[in-house]
Amino acid sequence: MLRFRATAVVAAAALLMAGCATGPGLAKTNSPRRTVQAGADASSTDPSVKPSAQPNKPVDPAFAAERLRLINPCALMEKDLLQTVGTPSKYSSSSYTRCSNYMKNKAGKTLNITLDIGYSLTSTEVKNATKQIAGLKSGEQKLSNTSCFVTAVTQENPPQAARIQVSTGNDGGEACEPGRKVLEGAVRKLKGNPQKYSPPKGSPVEVDPCTIVEKAALAPVLGASPRSLPYGLHQCSWSGQSSQLQLEFKTTRIPKDGKFDSKSVEVDLGGGVKGYQAFKDGSFPTCELVVVRTKDSSDAGEIAEFIAAGSKEKEFDRCQAAQTFAKAVLPSLPAA
Structure with a gap:
């Protein structure tokens, strides 16, 4: 059986493994960022x-x-x-x-x-x-x-x-x-019987992000008929009317101050749930909202990331949209 030592980012994956342990952090690879702009x-x-x-x-x-x-x-x-x-x-x-x-x-x-x-x-x-x-x-x-x-x-x-x-x-x-x-x-x-993760309570690893989201949660930003686009096994985005919503589940190190981004600010999502949002301006202004789902004693954990974005011409409060999106989806995720 593989053994893994949990350090830095690796520890987040190790949260899920039975008999875990892994090596030092990853070197860079050539894979692209997985955020897809509306229409792509x-x-x-x-x-x-x-x-x-x-x-x-x-x-x-x-x-x-x-x-x-x-x-x-x-x-x-x-x-x-x-x-x-x-x-x-x-x-x-x-x-x-x-x-x-x-x-x-x-x-x-x-x-x-x-x-x-x-x-x-x-x-x-x-x-x-x-x-x-x-x-x-x-x-x-x-x-x-x-x-x-x-x-x-x-x-x-x-x-x-x-x-x-x-x-x-x-x-x-x-x-x-x-x-x-x-x-x-x-x-x-x-094709055989390889080792599987043993998810901690509250882990979203088994959740299909494309099917857990109801159309009603998308309509206020994207209209009645948004197009869904899965990417990999843990990300889904929806596009419509020059705008986009996206949901992704990730493993990561959980910063003690909640600063997943230098621009992060804490927001109250109700029911004792906190989120950390960051607005990023540009040709496709975006608000990214992170909600922690699991965390271990070494601050390795899993997050749900909600993104609301749109073209410059599309006028709407992206961070408010991300919060509304998160509030609609969070009750359907595994309870911590």
């Missing part, structure tokens, strides 16, 4: 590509979202698997669905590996997935000889995948080959 479509960049698969149905029941939300991704690339490509180091995790190991290859050179499960793809990426890994459609994106993304498509509509990111540095050799090998092993473990 992370799941369909090519309008000519129409997924034929049944909506919200994985290619195999093993990849169902409700199952993936509880699987510890570090358990999918255990030591025995990583040893096939090199010498593993400590594991680290920055989210429910991501695990990294900054290790060495068999020649003792840099080999950094990050696994994401439930990763959102574009429909174009699914179209270009012309290879196969462990019986699944697979695609590769080679940014350079030292950096490679390898995906195995687990659902086509909306598109999701298990994805490996590999970087080898200038001395580590070709990056795609070890990525394929580790991803194949991870997918096979995913």
Whole structure:
């Protein structure tokens, strides 16, 4: 069984793990910020590509979202698997669905590996997935000889995948080959009975953010027919009328002063619940409201983040909208 030492951001993920422990904080990766502006479509960049698969149905029941939300991704690339490509180091995790190991290859050179499960793809990426890994459609994106993304498509509509990111540095050799090998092993473990999280009371890890929100909570800002857009397994956004609402569940360190952002101010959401909001101006003015759901003795925890945003021309009180949104959703989340 994997063991993890809870430090900094990693400790937040460790809250959920049975027999947990992990390594130092994550180095930077090339993944984009997950906030999507209204009108953007992370799941369909090519309008000519129409997924034929049944909506919200994985290619195999093993990849169902409700199952993936509880699987510890570090358990999918255990030591025995990583040893096939090199010498593993400590594991680290920055989210429910991501695990990294900054290790060495068999020649003792840099080999950094990050696994994401439930990763959102574009429909174009699914179209270009012309290879196969462990019986699944697979695609590769080679940014350079030292950096490679390898995906195995687990659902086509909306598109999701298990994805490996590999970087080898200038001395580590070709990056795609070890990525394929580790991803194949991870997918096979995913189909089996991998280690799952043991969520603390109040954890939102199992909640589908797209289905927990009622249309009535969206209508005041977005109108009667907002478009929903899932991203990964723990984020959903809704857009309409030049505006956007978003809900995401995250693991993070909980600051003692509540300052999740330098601009954070404390707000009363009723029933003894506090939130911490920050307004950010710009071309798409945004208010981000954070509500703590769980916290351990080392200040590692989980949050629900509510976002209200809109174009400059859209006049509404974004922070008031975020608070109203949060008040509508919070009663449906697991009680702490």
